[in-house]
Amino acid sequence: MSDDSEKYWYNLKTGEVEKGYASPSPDRAGxxxxSEEAxxxxxxxxxxxxxxxxxxARGDD
Structure with missing residues (x-):
């Protein structure tokens, strides 16, 4: 299993890329x-x- 604290996250409030758990969970995507992918x-x-x-939509048919 990978260590997500060493991965990159996108801060939904600021629009900044962050490494690790710099922001609260509700504010992060990742x-x-x-960093390019983030x-x-x-x-x-x-x-x-x-x-x-x-x-x-396809499942509703």
Missing amino acids: PFDT ARAPEIIRERSRAWAEED
Whole structure:
């Protein structure tokens, strides 16, 4: 198992990338393996949400 305290997180309040548990849990998205990936967190979250919504819509048929 990996140590998430050594990974990167996206701070949802400030928009900053952080390493480790610098912010309270409700304010963090992640973990991500790289700071570059964490910086893309809003885009990644939108993509995943869109995919889940499409899955749900297909399941309603």
